[in-house]
Amino acid sequence: MTESASTSPPPAGRDRLRFDSIDFECFPNGRCHAEVVLEWKDGSRYEGHAEGTNTLQGGLRAGALATLRASEAAASGKVTLEFVGVKAVRAFDAWVTIVAVRARAGDRTYQLLGSMADVEDPTPRSAALALLDGTNRVMEMYLTHG
Numbered sequence: 393m394t395e396s397a398s399t400s401p402p403p404a405g406r407d408r409l410r411f412d413s414i415d416f417e418c419f420p421n422g423r424c425h426a427e428v429v430l431e432w433k434d435g436s437r438y439e440g441h442a443e444g445t446n447t448l449q450g451g452l453r454a455g456a457l458a459t460l461r462a463s464e465a466a467a468s469g470k471v472t473l474e475f476v477g478v479k480a481v482r483a484f485d486a487w488v489t490i491v492a493v494r495a496r497a498g499d500r501t502y503q504l505l506g507s508m509a510d511v512e513d514p515t516p517r518s519a520a521l522a523l524l525d526g527t528n529r530v531m532e533m534y535l536t537h538g
Contacts, residue, residue, distance in 0.1 A: 407433055407536040408528045409466055416516045418446045426454035426516050430462045438465040452478045455516025456491050459523040470534040471497045480514035489518040495530045502530050
Protein backbone atom coordinates (compact mmCIF):
# COMPACT_ATOMS: atom_id res chain seq x y z
CA MET A 393 0.00 0.00 0.00
CA THR A 394 1.55 3.31 -1.07
CA GLU A 395 0.14 6.59 0.19
CA SER A 396 1.24 9.98 -1.12
CA ALA A 397 0.86 13.53 0.09
CA SER A 398 -1.46 16.03 -1.52
CA THR A 399 0.01 18.21 -4.25
CA SER A 400 -0.52 21.44 -2.33
CA PRO A 401 2.62 23.57 -1.85
CA PRO A 402 4.16 24.06 1.60
CA PRO A 403 3.13 27.15 3.58
CA ALA A 404 4.91 30.28 2.38
CA GLY A 405 8.06 31.15 4.31
CA ARG A 406 8.57 27.70 5.83
CA ASP A 407 11.45 25.44 4.87
CA ARG A 408 10.31 22.04 6.03
CA LEU A 409 10.89 18.48 5.01
CA ARG A 410 7.72 17.43 3.23
CA PHE A 411 6.15 14.01 3.36
CA ASP A 412 6.07 12.53 -0.15
CA SER A 413 5.00 8.92 0.29
CA ILE A 414 4.99 5.80 2.39
CA ASP A 415 5.05 2.24 1.13
CA PHE A 416 3.97 -0.18 3.85
CA GLU A 417 3.93 -3.96 3.40
CA CYS A 418 2.95 -6.81 5.70
CA PHE A 419 4.40 -10.28 5.24
CA PRO A 420 3.10 -13.77 6.11
CA ASN A 421 5.98 -14.28 8.58
CA GLY A 422 4.50 -11.67 10.94
CA ARG A 423 6.85 -8.85 9.90
CA CYS A 424 6.20 -5.53 8.17
CA HIS A 425 8.32 -3.05 6.22
CA ALA A 426 7.93 0.71 5.79
CA GLU A 427 9.67 2.88 3.22
CA VAL A 428 9.18 6.64 3.58
CA VAL A 429 10.19 9.31 1.07
CA LEU A 430 10.63 12.93 2.17
CA GLU A 431 11.33 15.94 -0.04
CA TRP A 432 13.25 19.16 0.61
CA LYS A 433 12.42 22.51 -1.02
CA ASP A 434 15.06 22.08 -3.76
CA GLY A 435 13.48 18.80 -4.89
CA SER A 436 16.00 16.56 -3.10
CA ARG A 437 14.40 13.31 -1.98
CA TYR A 438 15.38 11.24 1.05
CA GLU A 439 14.37 7.65 1.78
CA GLY A 440 14.20 5.80 5.04
CA HIS A 441 13.40 2.13 5.69
CA ALA A 442 12.36 0.23 8.80
CA GLU A 443 11.00 -3.18 9.69
CA GLY A 444 8.75 -4.23 12.53
CA THR A 445 6.23 -6.76 13.72
CA ASN A 446 2.92 -6.99 11.90
CA THR A 447 0.86 -5.44 14.71
CA LEU A 448 -0.67 -1.99 15.16
CA GLN A 449 2.23 -0.93 17.37
CA GLY A 450 4.82 -2.53 15.09
CA GLY A 451 3.42 -0.72 12.04
CA LEU A 452 3.39 2.63 13.83
CA ARG A 453 6.96 2.10 14.97
CA ALA A 454 8.13 1.11 11.46
CA GLY A 455 6.45 4.19 9.93
CA ALA A 456 8.02 6.52 12.51
CA LEU A 457 11.49 4.92 12.28
CA ALA A 458 11.52 5.03 8.47
CA THR A 459 10.66 8.74 8.66
CA LEU A 460 13.34 9.34 11.28
CA ARG A 461 15.95 7.69 9.03
CA ALA A 462 14.87 9.74 6.00
CA SER A 463 15.05 12.91 8.14
CA GLU A 464 18.55 12.04 9.31
CA ALA A 465 19.61 11.44 5.71
CA ALA A 466 18.38 14.95 4.86
CA ALA A 467 20.27 16.42 7.83
CA SER A 468 23.64 15.06 6.60
CA GLY A 469 24.99 14.88 10.15
CA LYS A 470 23.83 18.36 11.24
CA VAL A 471 21.11 16.81 13.43
CA THR A 472 20.91 13.33 14.94
CA LEU A 473 17.56 11.93 15.97
CA GLU A 474 16.87 9.32 18.63
CA PHE A 475 13.51 7.55 18.58
CA VAL A 476 11.89 7.53 22.03
CA GLY A 477 8.50 6.02 21.25
CA VAL A 478 5.17 6.07 19.45
CA LYS A 479 1.69 5.58 20.85
CA ALA A 480 -1.85 5.72 19.50
CA VAL A 481 -4.44 6.94 21.99
CA ARG A 482 -8.18 7.54 21.87
CA ALA A 483 -9.20 11.13 22.55
CA PHE A 484 -12.49 12.85 21.79
CA ASP A 485 -13.85 9.92 19.75
CA ALA A 486 -10.80 9.85 17.47
CA TRP A 487 -7.34 8.32 17.38
CA VAL A 488 -4.28 10.49 17.96
CA THR A 489 -0.83 9.16 17.12
CA ILE A 490 1.94 10.66 19.25
CA VAL A 491 5.68 10.32 18.57
CA ALA A 492 8.49 11.28 20.96
CA VAL A 493 11.99 11.99 19.63
CA ARG A 494 15.23 13.36 21.05
CA ALA A 495 17.22 15.57 18.65
CA ARG A 496 20.85 16.59 19.03
CA ALA A 497 22.50 19.37 17.07
CA GLY A 498 25.88 20.68 18.14
CA ASP A 499 25.77 21.12 21.92
CA ARG A 500 21.94 21.36 22.02
CA THR A 501 19.50 18.58 22.87
CA TYR A 502 15.78 18.88 22.15
CA GLN A 503 12.95 16.75 23.56
CA LEU A 504 10.36 16.70 20.77
CA LEU A 505 6.77 15.51 20.59
CA GLY A 506 4.60 15.37 17.48
CA SER A 507 1.04 14.27 16.90
CA MET A 508 -1.39 13.42 14.14
CA ALA A 509 -5.15 13.03 14.48
CA ASP A 510 -6.79 10.11 12.67
CA VAL A 511 -10.45 9.96 11.72
CA GLU A 512 -10.20 6.19 11.44
CA ASP A 513 -7.65 3.73 12.82
CA PRO A 514 -4.03 4.87 13.28
CA THR A 515 -1.67 3.95 10.44
CA PRO A 516 2.07 3.96 9.71
CA ARG A 517 1.37 7.12 7.65
CA SER A 518 0.00 8.89 10.73
CA ALA A 519 3.14 7.92 12.67
CA ALA A 520 5.30 9.33 9.85
CA LEU A 521 3.37 12.61 9.86
CA ALA A 522 3.47 12.80 13.67
CA LEU A 523 7.25 12.41 13.61
CA LEU A 524 7.56 15.24 11.07
CA ASP A 525 5.22 17.37 13.19
CA GLY A 526 7.59 16.96 16.12
CA THR A 527 10.90 17.35 14.32
CA ASN A 528 10.40 19.80 11.47
CA ARG A 529 10.90 23.03 13.44
CA VAL A 530 14.30 21.87 14.69
CA MET A 531 15.23 20.38 11.33
CA GLU A 532 14.31 23.65 9.64
CA MET A 533 16.73 25.60 11.84
CA TYR A 534 19.69 23.38 11.00
CA LEU A 535 18.90 22.53 7.37
CA THR A 536 18.21 26.13 6.39
CA HIS A 537 20.65 28.03 8.59
CA GLY A 538 23.29 25.38 9.21
